[in-house]
Amino acid sequence: MKELININTTALEVKEYKGHRVVTLKEIDEVHQRPEGTARKRFNDNKQHFVEGVDYYKVCASEIRTHKIMELSPKAHEDVALITESGYLMLVKSFTDDLAWAVQRELVNNYFRVKAPASSGAEKRAAAMLLNAKSRTAKQMMALWTAAGVKPEYQALALGDYYREDGIRLPAVALQSTKVTYDKTTIAGKLGVMSKSGKPHAAAVGAIIAKLVIGDDEREQVPYHRNGHDGSDYQYTESVIERVKAWLEMNHYPSVIVAGEKNYQVRYPRAEEAS
Numbered sequence: 001m002k003e004l005i006n007i008n009t010t011a012l013e014v015k016e017y018k019g020h021r022v023v024t025l026k027e028i029d030e031v032h033q034r035p036e037g038t039a040r041k042r043f044n045d046n047k048q049h050f051v052e053g054v055d056y057y058k059v060c061a062s063e064i065r066t067h068k069i070m071e072l073s074p075k076a077h078e079d080v081a082l083i084t085e086s087g088y089l090m091l092v093k094s095f096t097d098d099l100a101w102a103v104q105r106e107l108v109n110n111y112f113r114v115k116a117p118a119s120s121g122a123e124k125r126a127a128a129m130l131l132n133a134k135s136r137t138a139k140q141m142m143a144l145w146t147a148a149g150v151k152p153e154y155q156a157l158a159l160g161d162y163y164r165e166d167g168i169r170l171p172a173v174a175l176q177s178t179k180v181t182y183d184k185t186t187i188a189g190k191l192g193v194m195s196k197s198g199k200p201h202a203a204a205v206g207a208i209i210a211k212l213v214i215g216d217d218e219r220e221q222v223p224y225h226r227n228g229h230d231g232s233d234y235q236y237t238e239s240v241i242e243r244v245k246a247w248l249e250m251n252h253y254p255s256v257i258v259a260g261e262k263n264y265q266v267r268y269p270r271a272e273e274a275s
Contacts, residue, residue, distance in 0.1 A: 002014055002015075005110055005111050007031045007103065007106050007107050007110065007111060008031050008032075008033070008099070008102070008103050008106060010027075010030050010031045012027060012031065012107075012111060013070065014111070015069055015070050015082070016069075017057050017059065017069060017082050018057065020084050020085070021084075021085070021111060021112050022056075022057065022082035022083055022084055023082070023083050023088060023107075023111075024070070024080065024081070024082065024083070025039040025040045025043060025081055025083065026039075026040075028083065028088065028091065028092065031103050031107060032092065032095060032099070032100060032103050033099065034095075039091060039092075040081075042091055042094070043056075043081065043083075043091060046090075046091075049090065050087055050090065052180065054084070054086060054087075055083070055084055055086050055087030055090060056081050056082060056083050056084060056087045057081070057082045057084070058079050058080075058081055058082075059079060059080050059082055060079050060080075060186060060189035060190055060200075061076050061077050061078065061079070061080065061189070062188075062189040062194070062198075062199070062200050063185070063186070063189055063200070064080060066199060066200075069082075077192070077270055079190070084112075085108065085112035085113070088107070088108075088112070089104070089108070092104060134162070138159055138162060141158075141159075141162070141223070142155055142159070144232075145158070145223045145232055148221060148223075148232045149221055150221050150222065150223050150232050151220070151221075155223055158222070158223035180237070180238070181219070181220045181222070181235035181236055181237055182235055182236055182237075182238075182241065183202070183222075183233065183235050184202035184203075184205045184206050184209070184233075184236075185200045185202040185205075186200070187202075187205050187236065187240075187241050187244060188200035188201050188202050188204065188205045190241060191205070191241065191244060191245055191248065192268050192269055192270040193205055193248070193266055193268065194266065194267045194268070194269055195265070195266065195267070196265055196267060198267075198269070201264060201266050203259075203262075203264055204257045204264040204266045205244060206259075207257050207258070207259030207262070207264055208244050208247050208248070208257060209236065209240065209244060210259060211247065212240070212243055212244070212247065214236070214240060217237075218236060218237045218239055218240050219234045219235065219236050219237070219240070220234065220235050221233070221234055222234070222235045248268075253268050254266075255267070
């Protein structure tokens, strides 16, 4: 059972995404006792001021279920906006009633900012040794990424994820001038391309993309650090997502996607529900 924190008589379930505590727009309405939809309207009306990956994360329903970030209705398929501390403070700065001030203080101090227990001398030495070891590895990773042509700003984001695994937070990088891109797992979740086990089928999406002609302006090479493995892979713009969708429609959502000698078995739960 997940930890609950009481904010203004509302039991708020602790949610974390990429090392940050986050809340939903609906929860902001609840703790501030505002009509449902208030926070969402303010967010949508001012979305140009919010930086994705810094002030909020847009997460597909399948990823939320896979990583058990929060409970979702089985019928929910839309992306969910998860709001970070900075996004929350931007969103509610126009809330100026007495209750709003009290809730902001309570939510920031008791939910977003968690105080770590004091460390002993031995723990501090162990943490310093860990940091030194990770820093040496980070230098090697950066050399590989640079040789692979990965842009510095994406290297910075990947390093943030790498250090965050051990509770070390680097300054956030805002890529306001960089186009928004998506990895193959996210694309699979957005389009409902699933494996037989019900997970987003990244390999199948990759096989479809390999059949398309993708311009350099439609992809970015981005580093990753997952499960102890480092490397880099392409992420793709919204235009590629639309072209993958068009390919699926043109090919009548095939149950098998062929890539060379490999055959990927796929399911389309959304299409199955609609039929």
